[in-house]
Amino acid sequence: MKQNGSHRAAGDLSVGLFVLGADAATHRDVVAQACLAEELGFANVLLAERHLTHGRLLHPSPFVLVAAIAAQTSKIRIGTAGRILTLDHPIRVAEDAATLDVLSGGRLELGVTRASLDGEAHAAFASPANGSLGRFAEALEILVAALSEESFSYDGEHFQIPQVSVFPRPLQRPHPPISVVAVSRERLLFAAEHGYPPVLGALATAEDLQESFAVYYRTLAAAGFNGGLQPTVNRFVYISDTDGSARKEMERAFVRFIADFAPDLRAALEARYGDGPVDYDRVVEDFCLFGSPTTVAARIRDLQERVGVRRLLVTVNFPTLPLDLCLRSMELFATEVLPAVNIAEPVAVPT
Amino acid sequence: MNVGLYLTGAADSTHEALLAQAEEAERVGFDSVWLRERHFHPDHEGRNFFASPFLAAAFITSRTSRIRVGIGARILPLDHPIHLAEAGATLDVLSGGRVDFGIARVGENDLYERAFGVRVDETRERFEETLEILMRAWTEERFSFEGQHFVIPEVSVYPRPVSDPRPSIFLVGITPGTLAFGAARGLPLLIAAAQSRGVVAETQETYRNLLDDAGFEAEDVVCPVNRFVYVADTNAEAERDMRETLMGFIHRDGSVIRDFLKLPASEITYELLANEVCIFGDAETCRERLLELREQIDLRNLICTFNYFTVDQDRCRASMQRFSEQVLPALAA
Numbered sequence: 001m002k003q004n005g006s007h008r009a010a011g012d013l014s015v016g017l018f019v020l021g022a023d024a025a026t027h028r029d030v031v032a033q034a035c036l037a038e039e040l041g042f043a044n045v046l047l048a049e050r051h052l053t054h055g056r057l058l059h060p061s062p063f064v065l066v067a068a069i070a071a072q073t074s075k076i077r078i079g080t081a082g083r084i085l086t087l088d089h090p091i092r093v094a095e096d097a098a099t100l101d102v103l104s105g106g107r108l109e110l111g112v113t114r115a116s117l118d119g120e121a122h123a124a125f126a127s128p129a130n131g132s133l134g135r136f137a138e139a140l141e142i143l144v145a146a147l148s149e150e151s152f153s154y155d156g157e158h159f160q161i162p163q164v165s166v167f168p169r170p171l172q173r174p175h176p177p178i179s180v181v182a183v184s185r186e187r188l189l190f191a192a193e194h195g196y197p198p199v200l201g202a203l204a205t206a207e208d209l210q211e212s213f214a215v216y217y218r219t220l221a222a223a224g225f226n227g228g229l230q231p232t233v234n235r236f237v238y239i240s241d242t243d244g245s246a247r248k249e250m251e252r253a254f255v256r257f258i259a260d261f262a263p264d265l266r267a268a269l270e271a272r273y274g275d276g277p278v279d280y281d282r283v284v285e286d287f288c289l290f291g292s293p294t295t296v297a298a299r300i301r302d303l304q305e306r307v308g309v310r311r312l313l314v315t316v317n318f319p320t321l322p323l324d325l326c327l328r329s330m331e332l333f334a335t336e337v338l339p340a341v342n343i344a345e346p347v348a349v350p351t
Numbered sequence: 352m353n354v355g356l357y358l359t360g361a362a363d364s365t366h367e368a369l370l371a372q373a374e375e376a377e378r379v380g381f382d383s384v385w386l387r388e389r390h391f392h393p394d395h396e397g398r399n400f401f402a403s404p405f406l407a408a409a410f411i412t413s414r415t416s417r418i419r420v421g422i423g424a425r426i427l428p429l430d431h432p433i434h435l436a437e438a439g440a441t442l443d444v445l446s447g448g449r450v451d452f453g454i455a456r457v458g459e460n461d462l463y464e465r466a467f468g469v470r471v472d473e474t475r476e477r478f479e480e481t482l483e484i485l486m487r488a489w490t491e492e493r494f495s496f497e498g499q500h501f502v503i504p505e506v507s508v509y510p511r512p513v514s515d516p517r518p519s520i521f522l523v524g525i526t527p528g529t530l531a532f533g534a535a536r537g538l539p540l541l542i543a544a545a546q547s548r549g550v551v552a553e554t555q556e557t558y559r560n561l562l563d564d565a566g567f568e569a570e571d572v573v574c575p576v577n578r579f580v581y582v583a584d585t586n587a588e589a590e591r592d593m594r595e596t597l598m599g600f601i602h603r604d605g606s607v608i609r610d611f612l613k614l615p616a617s618e619i620t621y622e623l624l625a626n627e628v629c630i631f632g633d634a635e636t637c638r639e640r641l642l643e644l645r646e647q648i649d650l651r652n653l654i655c656t657f658n659y660f661t662v663d664q665d666r667c668r669a670s671m672q673r674f675s676e677q678v679l680p681a682l683a684a
Contacts, residue, residue: 031413031445051437055509060437067406068445071413088434089467095390095402102366103410124433124506164391164466167402168366 013304013343016044017330018081018234018313021058030059033317034069036327038076040334041343044109045069046081046313048181051121056319057261063096070104078104081199081232081313082111082181086132087125090139090159091166094146098170106171111199111232112140113181114190117264133186134158140178140194148174179232188212192219197229202236202315203268205286209233209307232311233303236288238321239332243291250290251280253321258283261319289314293336300341352645352682355383355421356671357544357577357656364664366401372658372668373411377418379675380683383451384411385421385577385654390463405438412446420446421575421654423541424453424523427485428477429467432501435481436488436508443512453521453541454482456529476500479532482520486536489517521575525554525611534561537572544577544656545611547627551576551648575652578644579629579659582637582673589631594621596662597629630655634677641682653682 017037019030034045047065050058059065062080069078079100083093093112101108114136115129116122122129138156145152146166154161170176180191182198191198192215200212217227236254240246258266258278269278289296303309316330356376358369373384386404401407408420425435442450456478457463464471480498487494488508495505512518521541522533533540540558542551559569583589598621601609609616612628630637630644644650655674658667 051433052506052509055437059441060509061405061434061441063403064405064409064438064441064445067409068413071410088431089429091390091466092403092430096406099401099403099406103370103406120506124503125431126502159468161468162462162465164462166391 012310013300013341014043014311015338015341015343016046016077016232016311016313017042018046018048018315020315020317020319021050021056029323030065031068031072033330034076034078035072036330038073040330041338042076042334044077044079046079046109046111048081048111049084049087049113050116050118051087052124053120054116054118054263063100066100066108067103070100070107073107074105075107077107077109079107079109079176080111081109081179081234082113084114084116084121085112085139085143086115086127086129086135087121090142091146091161091164093139094143094166095168097143097176098147098166098168101170101172101176102168106176108170108172108176109179110176111179111181112143114187117183133190137190137194140180144175144178147176182212185215188216189219192216192225193223195220195223195225195229197231197311199232199313200234202234203265203272203287204233206303206307209303209309213308230310232313233307233309234313234315235303236290236318237296237314237316237329237333238288238290238318239293239296239329239337240325241292243295246290246292247281247284249325250284250318250321253318253325254278254284254288254290255280256320257318293332293340296333297337297340300337304342352650353382353573353575353652354380354679354682355385355419355575355652355654356381357385357387357423357654357658359387359656359658364658364667368664369401369658370407370410370414372671373418373420374414375668375671377415379672380679381418381675383419383421383654385423385453386411387423388425388458390458391466405442408450409442409445412442412449419449419451421451421521422453423577423654424455424521426455426458426463427481428456428469428474429458429463430481432481432484433488433503433506433508436485437510439485439518440489440508440510440512443514443518444510448512448514448518451519451521453523454478454485455523456526473500475528478529482532482536486517486520530554530558531561534558534567535565537562537565537567539572540574541654542574542576543611544579544654544659545628547612547623548644548647549627550611550613555649573651574649575654576648576650577654577656578641579631580637580655580657580670580674581629581631581662582634582670582678583631584633584673586632586636589633589636590621590625592662592666593625593629593631597621597624600659634673637674638678638681641678 037045047062048058049062051060066078097110135158138158142154151165153163179199180196182188182191183201238250284290317326376384386401386407388404404422411420461471477500484496489512493507496503522538523541562569625631630640657671
C-alpha cells in the first residue's frame with residue numbers, strides 16, 4: 001500500500017496557526033506572531049500566497065517570511081498553505097523549499113495550491129488560471145522529483161527540464177511533507193488521487209467537512225493509498241470571556257474583514273447565501289469558532305468527534321481587529337481552549 | 352573604506368556554518384555580507400552555495416541588526432519580475448532597508464536557462480525588461496508595462512519598500528552591452544574577484560566614462576570590488592596553502608577566470624594570480640597590498656572572498672579572523 005505524508009494516532013489533535021497578512025509595516029508582526037505561537041505551543045505556523053491588490057490579505061512572498069520566521073524560532077514547524085505553483089517555476093519552488101528546510105533545521109511543511117482565487121495575479125504573471133490543473137500537476141511532480149531525487153529530468157506538456165540536481169538537498173527525506181490546498185471539489189479529488197493530505201478552507205460547515213472527509217478518504221482508498229493522511233481544517237477563531245462578548249467584539253471587525261479584505265470569501269458567501277450584506281450571526285453559526293473558551297473547546301471537540309478532524313489550523317489575526325484583542329484571543333485560545341481538547345504533542349517529521 | 356564579506360562556501364562548509372559566519376561578520380566589524388545565486392552544481396555536493404539567496408538574506412537579516420546583506424546577484428531572466436519585486440520589497444521591509452540587490456543577466460552556464468525554460472538568446476531582452484519592471488514596481492504606486500516578453504496590466508506591487516526612493520541595485524556583469532545598460536541607469540557595478548588589478552582599473556575607467564556619458568556623476572557611484580583574500584601567519588604559509596588550491600581550480604574550471612583575466616591559459620601562473628588578482632600573505636602584507644591597491648583603483652567598497660575553491664572552513668575562518676583583527680582596523684582608518 002502506498003504511503004505519503006504524516007500519520008497520527010487517532011484522537012490526537014494538532015493545532016497550527018494560519019497567519020493572515022496585514023499592512024507592510026507589520027510584516028515583523030507576522031514574525032512576532034510566529035514566535036508567540038511557538039511559545040504558546042502551536043504545532044505549526046503556515047502562511048498563504050496572494051498578490052498585488054490581494055497581497056494584503058495574505059502574503060506576496062510567503063517563503064521570505066518563512067525564512068525570517070525560521071531565524072527566530074527553533075521548534076515550531078513552519079511553512080505554507082499554500083504556495084501557488086502555477087505562478088512560479090517548479091525548480092525555483094523546489095530550491096526555495098529545500099533552502100527553507102535547511103534554514104529551519106528540517107521544520108518545513110510545504111502546502112501548495114493550484115491558483116490564486118483572483119484573476120489579477122494570473123493576468124499580471126501571464127499565467128492563465130483557467131485550465132491550469134495540468135500545469136499544476138506537472139509542477140507538483142517536478143517539485144517532488146527535484147526534492148527527493150539526487151538527479152532528475154522531466155519531459156512534460158508544460159515543462160521540459162534537462163538532467164539536473166537541485167541543491168541544496170532538503171533535510172527531511174524524501175521531501176518535506178506536502179499538502180494540497182483544496183477549496184474546490186476538483187482539488188480535493190486531486191489531493192486524494194495523488195496521495196496528498198488536503199487543506200480545507202475556513203468557509204466549510206461541519207456538514208461540508210464531513211462530506212469532504214468522506215469523499216477524500218473514499219477516493220484515497222480507491223487510488224490505493226492508506227488512510228493515514230490527515231486533512232487540515234482551517235477555522236476562523238476569536239475567543240473572549242463570554243460568547244456574547246466574543247460575538248460582539250468581533251462583529252464589526254469580521255464584517256469589515258469580509259467586505260474590505262477578502263473579496264473571494266465574500267463571493268463564496270454570496271454563492272452560498274445569495275447576494276447582499278453578510279448575515280453575521282448565520283456565518284458565525286456555520287463556520288466560525290467565536291465564543292468563550294468553553295464554547296470553542298466544545299465546538300472543536302465536536303469537529304474531532306463528528307468529522308474526525310486531527311489537524312486544525314486557526315486564523316486569529318484579522319487585520320481589522322485591534323491588535324490587543326487579537327493577542328488576547330490567541331492567548332486565551334492557547335491557555336484555555338487547547339488544554340480542553342485532546343492535543344497531540346507537536347510531532348516531528350513523518351516519512 | 353566600506354568592507355564586506357562574500358559568503359560563498361568553503362570546501363567543507365555547511366549552510367549552518369555559512370549562516371554563522373554571516374553573524375560573525377557583523378560581530379567582528381564587517382559592513383556587509385554578499386550572497387550569490389547558483390544552481391545545479393553536483394560537483395559541489397550542495398554544501399556550499401545558496402540557490403535562493405533571498406531566503407538566506409531574510410534569515411541573516413533576522414539574526415543581525417546592523418550588517419547589510421548584498422545579493423550578488425539574482426539572475427533576472429530566471430524569474431518573473433513581479434515575484435522579484437514583491438520578494439525584494441518584502442526583504443526590504445523585513446530588514447529595515449538593509450538588503451542590496453545585485454542583478455545579473457546570465458549565470459555560469461546555459462543549463463540555468465534550459466532548466467528554467469528560458470531561451471538563451473532572449474536573456475538580454477528579458478534582463479532589460481525585468482530591470483525596468485523592477486525599478487518601476489518599487490518606485491511607482493501603480494504602473495503597467497508592455498514589452499516583448501512581459502505585458503503587465505496596471506498593478507500596484509505590495510508591499511511598498513521602505514528604502515527611499517527604492518532598494519539599491521548593483522549590476523554584476525562584464526559584457527560591454529551589460530555595462531552600457533547599467534551605466535545608462537546609474538547603477539553601481541560590482542567588480543568580480545577574478546579580475547586583475549589592471550583589468551579592474553580599466554573596467555572602472557570604462558564604467559566612469561559610460562556613467563559620465565549618461566549624465567551621472569561618476570564619483571557618486573561607488574562600485575564594490577571583490578577580492579580573493581587569504582591572511583596566513585606568514586607569507587610562506589599563505590603560498591603553501593594557496594598555490595595548489597588556486598592552480599587546481601584554474602586547471603579544473605578555469606574558463607570563467609580566464610574570461611575575467613582576459614589572458615590565455617598559458618600565461619596564468621600562481622605568481623601572476625597572487626600578485627595581480629588576489630590578496631594573499633601575512634597580515635602586514637595583506638594590509639600593505641590593500642592600501643597600495645587603494646591608490647590604484649577606486650576601493651571605497653571592498654568585498655573580501657575568504658571562502659573559495661578547496662580551502663576548508665577552518666582555514667577560512669582563521670583567515671577571516673586575522674583579517675578582522677589585523678587588517679580591517681587599518682582600512683577603516
